[in-house]
Amino acid sequence: MAQPRRLGAEGSQVRTRFVDAAEAILRDEGYHGISARQVAGRAGLKTQLLYYYFRTMDELLLALVQRVNERRLERFEAALASSEPLRALWELNSDPSAATLAAELTSIATHRDAIRAEIVEFATQFRRMQGEAVERLLPATREYDSAGVVMIAAALARTIVTESALGLVEGHAEALAIVEDMLARFEKPKKANRRASR
Amino acid sequence: MAQPRRLGAEGSQVRTRFVDAAEAILRDEGYHGISARQVAGRAGLKTQLLYYYFRTMDELLLALVQRVNERRLERFEAALASSEPLRALWELNSDPSAATLAAELTSIATHRDAIRAEIVEFATQFRRMQGEAVERLLPATREYDSAGVVMIAAALARTIVTESALGLVEGHAEALAIVEDMLARFEKPKKANRRASR
DNA sequence: GTCTATAGTTCGATAGAC
DNA sequence: GTCTATCGAACTATAGAC
Numbered sequence: 001m002a003q004p005r006r007l008g009a010e011g012s013q014v015r016t017r018f019v020d021a022a023e024a025i026l027r028d029e030g031y032h033g034i035s036a037r038q039v040a041g042r043a044g045l046k047t048q049l050l051y052y053y054f055r056t057m058d059e060l061l062l063a064l065v066q067r068v069n070e071r072r073l074e075r076f077e078a079a080l081a082s083s084e085p086l087r088a089l090w091e092l093n094s095d096p097s098a099a100t101l102a103a104e105l106t107s108i109a110t111h112r113d114a115i116r117a118e119i120v121e122f123a124t125q126f127r128r129m130q131g132e133a134v135e136r137l138l139p140a141t142r143e144y145d146s147a148g149v150v151m152i153a154a155a156l157a158r159t160i161v162t163e164s165a166l167g168l169v170e171g172h173a174e175a176l177a178i179v180e181d182m183l184a185r186f187e188k189p190k191k192a193n194r195r196a197s198r
Numbered sequence: 199m200a201q202p203r204r205l206g207a208e209g210s211q212v213r214t215r216f217v218d219a220a221e222a223i224l225r226d227e228g229y230h231g232i233s234a235r236q237v238a239g240r241a242g243l244k245t246q247l248l249y250y251y252f253r254t255m256d257e258l259l260l261a262l263v264q265r266v267n268e269r270r271l272e273r274f275e276a277a278l279a280s281s282e283p284l285r286a287l288w289e290l291n292s293d294p295s296a297a298t299l300a301a302e303l304t305s306i307a308t309h310r311d312a313i314r315a316e317i318v319e320f321a322t323q324f325r326r327m328q329g330e331a332v333e334r335l336l337p338a339t340r341e342y343d344s345a346g347v348v349m350i351a352a353a354l355a356r357t358i359v360t361e362s363a364l365g366l367v368e369g370h371a372e373a374l375a376i377v378e379d380m381l382a383r384f385e386k387p388k389k390a391n392r393r394a395s396r
Numbered sequence: 397g398t399c400t401a402t403a404g405t406t407c408g409a410t411a412g413a414c
Numbered sequence: 415g416t417c418t419a420t421c422g423a424a425c426t427a428t429a430g431a432c
Contacts, residue, residue, distance in 0.1 A: 008397080030308040035425065049398060051427060107305050109364060110228040116364055123361075124368040131369065148376045151369030152354050159353035163321075166307060166314055170322040171329065171349030178346045206415075234408060247416060249409065 008053040015053045015063075017043045022064050026104045027097060034061070034108070058114050065105055065115060069122045072098065076129065085137055086187045089130060090179060093157035096164070103162045127154065138186055153179070206251040213251045213261075215241045220262050224302045225295060232259070232306070256312050263303055263313060267320045270296065274327065283335055284385045287328060288377060291355035294362070301360045325352065336384055351377070 008015050021043035025033040036057055040047040054060040075098075079088035093099070109116035131147040138146060156179070160172050206213050219241035223231040234255055238245040252258040270290075277286035291297070307314035329345040336344060354377070358370050 012397095014397085031305075032309045036427080037424075046399070048400085048427085052397065055427095057426070106360075106364070107229075111230045120364055120366045123366050127368040131372075144376050144379075145372045147369045148372030148374075151373035152350065152376065154369075155357035155373075156350050156353045159357065162304075166304070166318055168318045168321050170325040171345045171352075174329075174343045174346030175349035175353075176346075178342050178350065181342075210415095212415085233406075235406075244417070245408095246410085246418085250415065253409095255408070 007055065012053065014045065014049070017045065018050055018053055018060060019064050019067060022060055023068075023101065026064070027100055031104050031108050058112055061105070061108060061112065061115055062118060065118050065122075068098075068101055068105065069118075069126075072122075072126065076126070080133055084183075084187050085133070087183050089133070090153060090157065090183065093154050094161060096161050099158050099161035100165060103158060127151065130154070142186070205253065210251065212243065212247070215243065216248055216251055216258060217262050217265060220258055221266075221299065224262070225298055229302050229306050256310055259303070259306060259310065259313055260316060263316050263320075266296075266299055266303065267316075267324075270320075270324065274324070278331055282381075282385050283331070285381050287331070288351060288355065288381065291352050292359060294359050297356045297359035298363060301356060325349065328352070340384070 018039060021039045022034060025038060025042055034057070036050050037047050039060070040050050050060065054063070072092075075092050076089075079085060079092045082088040105115065106119060109119045127147075127150060130150045134150055135146040138149075156175060160175065163169065164172065216237060219237045220232060223236060223240055232255070234248050235245045237258070238248050248258065252261070273290050273296075274287075277283060277290050280286040303313065304317060307317045325345075325348060328348045332348055333344040336347075354373060358373065361367065362370065
């Protein structure tokens with residue numbers, strides 16, 4: 001039992017098209033657009049074909065979450081390798097497309113246990129990795145705990161992206177100015193005075 | 199036209215019960231539980247009766263949004279009148295019940311124009327009011343812009359609440375420690391050294 | 397692997413009796 | 415103001431032919 005029908009292979013091109021469509025819908029319309037019919041419609045495929053590749057909608061969403069997470073890890077490594085890793089990390093968290101997707105998936109996670117487990121596990125690890133990276137990047141003389149700074153930055157970045165999508169921008173510019181100030185202060189600490197501006 | 203059926207009065211007790219039920223569902227289960235049938239079920243009333251009091255589900259949700267906003271304003275005034283207004287403001291933004299509700303309503307706002315307009319308008323005003331209050335509360339010698347600080351605090355508070363509900367807590371304690379430090383530093387500036395702790 | 401057909405559920409909303 | 419009855423649409427998912 002538990003395996004009534006057989007499924008399309010992981011690497012299948014059609015399977016990928018379904019995941020692509022789910023991602024596009026989540027980005028453009030949000031969680032409410034995610035139904036088997038709409039995903040298939042967007043992919044230009046028959047609704048029932050989706051159930052050949054995924055047992056349930058949860059399975060499709062899980063595949064999307066995993067793909068999103070993998071991509072995020074890759075971009076994280078790239079950010080660390082850049083010449084301004086702190087700024088690159090901030091921009092990774094601020095990427096509208098990725099942040100919107102993450103927010104919608106998190107919203108879905110509220111009432112889908114499998115999705116929630118996957119998201120929470122990854123987010124926990126990812127945030128820890130960011131904390132360790134920032135710990136290495138910031139001067140030892142800094143004022144605040146790395147994990148706390150990463151948490152605050154992540155919360156701010158995602159909030160700005162999701163609010164902007166709604167047309168709510170009050171306070172964004174001012175908050176971004178603070179972030180810019182911090183980045184300018186810490187990104188290239190060479191030997192510069194770290195209590196400079198504002 | 200546009201007024202096909204007549205509706206129950208604003209002050210009606212039954213009407214309030216529907217709004218109460220919608221609020222409870224949004225708190226406990228999230229946006230996905232908000233359907234006419236489920237709201238009526240929770241209220242112990244017939245589904246069709248809901249449509250006597252509200253023309254559409256949007257109208258019910260709008261009534262809820264307005265009630266939530268009014269309550270928020272009241273609590274804001276109370277916070278300002280407290281002995282530790284900065285802390286009270288932080289706690290207002292961190293209240294799990296209110297923050298969860300706000301987050302779910304915001305999520306719903308994504309694809310409901312009337313709801314979005316109401317939420318965005320209020321949030322804009324409310325954030326501005328908070329900015330002005332903080333501007334008055336913080337010492338003039340402070341480092342950062344009030345509006346920016348309010349934005350960051352609001353984003354952090356809501357994020358911590360919604361993530362905690364999912365079971366994601368990585369970085370929360372560290373971020374809260376930073377907030378505590380700030381509050382301790384600024385809440386009672388009497389004549390104390392403002393570069394004290396850590 | 398892809399199709400047609402369809403079961404079974406829930407949804408928002410309305411008509412009309414009482 | 416509250417009820418019964420119901421429409422039409424969207425939903426997840428399955429059965430079975432090709």
